[in-house]
Amino acid sequence: MGQKISIYNSLTGEKEILTPRNNQFVGMYVCGPTLYSEPHMGNMRTFINFDLVYRYLLHAGYKVKYVRNITDAGHITNSAGQEEDSIGKAARLEQLQSLEIVYKYNVKFQELQRLYNMLPPSVEPTATGHIQEQIEIIEKILENGYGYTVNGSVYFDTKRYMQDFNYGILSGRKVEELENETRSLNNQDEKRFFADFALWKKANPEDMQIWRSPWGDGNPGWHIECTAMSTKYLGKQFDIHGGGMDLKFPHHEDEIAQSYGSFGCQPASIWMHANMLNVNGQKMSKSLGNFFLPQEIVEGTSPLFKKPYSPNVIRFFMMQAHYRSTLDITETGLDAAEKGLSRMMEGLKLVERLLPSVSTSFKWKELIDSFDEAMQDDFNAPILIANLFEAVRYINLINDGKETISSDHLRILKTAIHVFIYHVLGLTAEGPGQDKRLQPVMDLVLDLRSQAREKKDWATSDKIRDGLAAAGIFVKDGKEGTDWS
Numbered sequence: 210m211g212q213k214i215s216i217y218n219s220l221t222g223e224k225e226i227l228t229p230r231n232n233q234f235v236g237m238y239v240c241g242p243t244l245y246s247e248p249h250m251g252n253m254r255t256f257i258n259f260d261l262v263y264r265y266l267l268h269a270g271y272k273v274k275y276v277r278n279i280t281d282a283g284h285i286t287n288s289a290g291q292e293e294d295s296i297g298k299a300a301r302l303e304q305l306q307s308l309e310i311v312y313k314y315n316v317k318f319q320e321l322q323r324l325y326n327m328l329p330p331s332v333e334p335t336a337t338g339h340i341q342e343q344i345e346i347i348e349k350i351l352e353n354g355y356g357y358t359v360n361g362s363v364y365f366d367t368k369r370y371m372q373d374f375n376y377g378i379l380s381g382r383k384v385e386e387l388e389n390e391t392r393s394l395n396n397q398d399e400k401r402f403f404a405d406f407a408l409w410k411k412a413n414p415e416d417m418q419i420w421r422s423p424w425g426d427g428n429p430g431w432h433i434e435c436t437a438m439s440t441k442y443l444g445k446q447f448d449i450h451g452g453g454m455d456l457k458f459p460h461h462e463d464e465i466a467q468s469y470g471s472f473g474c475q476p477a478s479i480w481m482h483a484n485m486l487n488v489n490g491q492k493m494s495k496s497l498g499n500f501f502l503p504q505e506i507v508e509g510t511s512p513l514f515k516k517p518y519s520p521n522v523i524r525f526f527m528m529q530a531h532y533r534s535t536l537d538i539t540e541t542g543l544d545a546a547e548k549g550l551s552r553m554m555e556g557l558k559l560v561e562r563l564l565p566s567v568s569t570s571f572k573w574k575e576l577i578d579s580f581d582e583a584m585q586d587d588f589n590a591p592i593l594i595a596n597l598f599e600a601v602r603y604i605n606l607i608n609d610g611k612e613t614i615s616s617d618h619l620r621i622l623k624t625a626i627h628v629f630i631y632h633v634l635g636l637t638a639e640g641p642g643q644d645k646r647l648q649p650v651m652d653l654v655l656d657l658r659s660q661a662r663e664k665k666d667w668a669t670s671d672k673i674r675d676g677l678a679a680a681g682i683f684v685k686d687g688k689e690g691t692d693w694s
Contacts, residue, residue, distance in 0.1 A: 212269045212270070212581065212585055213226050213227075213585060214226070214227040214265075214266075214269060214584075214585050214588075215227075215585060215586055215587055216449070216479050216481065216587055216588070217481070217533060217587045218478075218479045218480060218481075219379060219457065219480040219481065219482050220378070220379055220475075220477075220479070220480045224586075224587055225479060227448070227449075227479065228478075229271070229448050230446065230447065230448060230478070233270065233271055233272055234271070234272045234273075234274070235266055235271045235272070235273045235274070235448050235449065236273075236274050236276075236442075236443035236444065236447035236448045236449070237259075237262070237263065237266070237273060237274070237275050237276070237443075237447070237448060237449040237450075237451065238276045238277070238278075238435070238438075238439040238442075238443055238447065238449070238450050238451070238477070239255075239256075239259045239275070239276070239277045239330075239450075239451040239452060240277075240278065240435060240451070240452035240453070240456055240460070240461075241256075241277040241278045241279050241280065241333070242256075242279060242280065242314075242318050243280040244279060244280065244281050244310065244311045244314040244315050244318070245310060245314065246314060247314055247317045247318070247321075247502055247503075247504075248317075248318060248321065248502075248503065249493065249500060249501070249502060249503070250486055250488075250493065250501060250502065250503050250506065250538070251453070251485060251486040251493050252453070253321065253325060253503045254483065254486045254527055254536065255452065255453040255483040256277075256322070256325075256327060257325055257327065257524060257527055257635075258483040258527070258532040259277075259451050259481075259483065260325075260327040260328055260635060261528065261532070261588060261590060261633070261634070261635065262449075262451070262481070262532075262588055263275050263328060263330075264328065264632060264633050264634075264635055265584045265588060265633055268584075268628065268632060268633050273331070274331045274332070274442065274443060275330040275331045275332075276330060276331065276332045276333075276334065276438065276439060276442045276443060277330040277332075277333055278333070278334055278335070278336065278434065278435060278438050278439075279315065279318075279333060279334070279335045279336070280336050280431070280434065281311040281315070281335050281336055281337050282335075282336040282337045282340075282418050282428055282429065282434070311337075317504075320504075321503050321504065324503070324504075324507065324520050325503070325520045325523070325524055326520065326521075326524065326635050326636075326637055327635070328635075332442050334438045334441075334442065336429065336434040336438075337418070339434065339437050339438050339441065340420050340429065342437040342438070342441050343429045343433045343434055343436075343437040344409075344422050344423070344429075345437075346433060346436055346437050346440075346467065346471045347363055347408045347409055347429075347433060348423070349470075349471040349472070350365065350408065350467065350470040350471050351363065353470060353471065353473075354366070354369060355369055355370050355466075355470035355471075356408055356470070357401065358424050359399045359400075360399060360411060361411035361412075361424050361425035361426075361427060362399060362407060362409060362410050362411045362424070362427065363407070363408040363409040363424055364399070364400055364401070364405045364406065364407055364408060365405055365406050365407075365408055365463070365466060365467065365470065366401065366402070366405060367384070367402055367404040367405050367406070367466070368401065368402045368404075368405075370466055370469070370470060371384070373469075374466070374469045374470075376404070376462070376466060377462065378462075378465060379457060379458070379461055379462050379465055379480060380457050380458035380459075380461075380462045382458055382462070384404055387403070387404055388403055388404070406430060406432065406459065406463055407430035407431075408429070408430050408432075408433050408467075409422055409424055409427050409428075409429055409430060409433075410427050410428055410429075410430060411424075411425060411426070411427045412425075412426045412427045412428065416428065431460065432459070432460055432463040432464055432467060433467060435460070435464050436464050436467040436468055436471070436476070439464075439476060439477075440468070440472070440476065445468070445472045445474060445476065446474055446475070446476060446477070446478070447476065447477055447478070448477065448478050448479060449477060449478070449479050449480075449481060450464075450476060450477035450479070450480050450481070451480075451481040451482070451483070452481075452482060452483070453482065453483055453485070454482045454483065454484050454485055455485070456482070457482055461480065464476065481532075482533070483532045483533070484532065484533050484534055484535050484536070485535055485536075486535075486536050486538060487535055487536065487537040487538070488500075488501070488513065488537070488538050488539075489513070489537070489538075489539055490537055490539075499513060501513055501514075503523075506518055506523060507519065507520055507523070513540075514540050514543070515540065518543050518547065521550065521636055521637055522543060522546050522547045522550055523543070523546075524634075524635060524636060525546050525549070525550045525553075525594075525634070525636060526538070526542060526543055526546035528590040528591070528593075528594060528634055529546065529549075529590070529591050529594055530591060531587075531588075531589060531590065531591055532588060532590070533587070549598075550636070552598075552601065553594075553597060553598065553601060553630065554638070555601075556600070556601030556604050556605070556626075557626060557627070557630060559604050559605070559608055560604045560619075560622065560623050560626060561623065562608075563604065563607055563608060563614070563619060565614055565615055565616035565618075565619045566607075566613035566614055566615065573614060573618045573621065573622050576596065576599065576600055576603065576622075577621065577622065577625045579596040579599075580593055580596055580597070580625060580629045580633075583595075583596055584633065590634065593629065593633070593634070594634075597626065597629060597630065600622070600626055651682070651693055654673060654677070655684070655691050655693065657673065658670050658673040658674065658684075658691070659691065661673070677693070
């Protein structure tokens with residue numbers, strides 16, 4: 210490809226040039242949602258960040274196979290280090306079958322994906338649809354001597370694995386430190402070593418999801434599904450594996466162990482991890498009362514925020530922090546993002562109306578190159594946004610006659626700004642075109658305001674403008690009349 214994209218690799222702790230295994234084809238696997246509840250805003254930040262990565266790889270000319278799984282079965286390791294069937298637990302609480310819970314929350318997730326303008330992945334496989342593949346990989350691990358069976362369950366033999374490979378290669382965690390941190394585990398007496406993890410769990414009488422296997426009825430462990438699905442669709446070795454920072458250990462570490470244990474190789478060339486979302490300076494948590502859902506902030510039903518914010522504003526807000534940085538979501542930050550997005554969209558509208566000059570002093574080439582340069586440097590969306598604002602500044606200078614631009618250069622500039630705002634950042638057009646029912650109302654309101662201004666009734670004019678601003682509608686007076694967004 211003509212573009213060299215540098216990506217921070219969590220595995221090596223360094224930025225590395227993306228070198229696809231298969232020429233211009235990129236294979237990317239990202240850990241998707243677990244369908245026992247609706248994804249919270251922190252989950253959505255991860256998915257939105259990898260949507261940005263996907264979009265830019267496509268823009269750069271790569272053919273991308275983007276695989277993002279859906280966890281609809283299996284056991285999850287909770288904060289106490291215990292394994293629990295989170296989907297079964299949710300089903301019992303809501304007095305539903307596991308399949309109903311999974312369907313309910315998958316519908317919600319697909320709605321959120323559309324709401325936040327995320328491109329659908331190439332493949333969205335489910336854990337329950339790949340039980341046989343998981344069983345086959347477990348059989349390989351056992352055959353290679355890195356697993357053992359106990360009472361109908363299968364465990365990964367971490368101590369045996371450590372004789373041949375480095376357990377902790379991704380997370381940097383030392384097994385001795387893990388032992389000191391570990392609390393009592395369920396079925397600890399079944400395990401040979403505290404760091405062993407379940408590949409297959411024998412069914413409990415209360416389990417709602419049960420499958421047959423060579424070791425008896427049961428269900429798969431949490432980590433094995435991603436090894437099975439990533440390798441099925443992308444091969445034993447692929448280019449990028451992504452997910453939230455919270456998955457680095459134990460989930461991703463155990464995926465690597467399973468891959469070495471079954472295939473003898475590292476699954477992904479580059480591991481990418483998106484950082485966490487804080488709320489008003491604190492980690493998002495139900496116990497702290499700062500927990501909210503992606504739909505609530507759009508509907509304005511979260512008590513944490515005084516007004517609703519559009520998905521576009523939220524997406525733009527998230528792009529203003531690098532994916533590897535912690536992001537603190539606050540009302541002040543969202544308000545600033547709302548104003549900034551409005552300014553950027555005004556610039557986009559203005560560039561459509563610009564007339565070219567005969568000569569040009571405008572440094573259009575360097576500016577347009579800076580859009581790509583930002584994204585080639587580990588998908589640095591904040592720098593891209595800063596460069597887009599610089600373009601808006603030049604657009605205003607050209608409009609005011611203080612800069613000049615030729616017809617060809619203006620056409621290239623328009624295309625570049627349009628592409629990076631809509632197709633790379635994934636923002637959408639907002640304003641009058643979004644809701645045609647509002648247009649006649651706004652025509653009437655702005656006509657009344659215009660009459661007030663003609664009568665020099667500035668108090669009424671300002672009252673209308675301020676009232677609209679409080680409702681999230683911004684009025685801008687210009688040479689060509691009054692516009693709103």
